[in-house]
Amino acid sequence: HICCADSVNEENVGxxxxxxxxxxxxxxxxxxxxxxxxxxxxGEDGCQSVKHMHFHILGGKKLNGTMA
Structure with missing residues (x-):
């Protein structure tokens, strides 16, 4: 289990x-x-609502260039 990017380390980076x-x-x-x-x-300010590390893949259309 890796809770978030802050918890990536030498043991789990693989x-x-x-x-x-x-x-x-x-x-x-x-x-x-x-x-x-x-x-x-x-983290909280990053809107992490699920307390394990996971990734979202967004695509299928032209994405907005801003990350606000």
Missing amino acids: NIAHIFTKIPEITKSLGLTNGYRIVNNC
């Missing part, structure tokens, strides 16, 4: 690396060939 090696497979299977965004919320 799990995160594994996730990022799978993301291209997932996005390709979803037809996201023109780009996508990966989002991870961390």
Whole structure:
């Protein structure tokens, strides 16, 4: 269990690396060939409502360039 990005360390970084090696497979299977965004919320001010590390893949349309 990794609660958030603040808890990534030498012992669990391999799990995160594994996730990022799978993301291209997932996005390709979803037809996201023109780009996508990966989002991870961390902490209360980052709007993390689920207390384990996970990623959101956003795509399928032109995304806004601001992150407000």
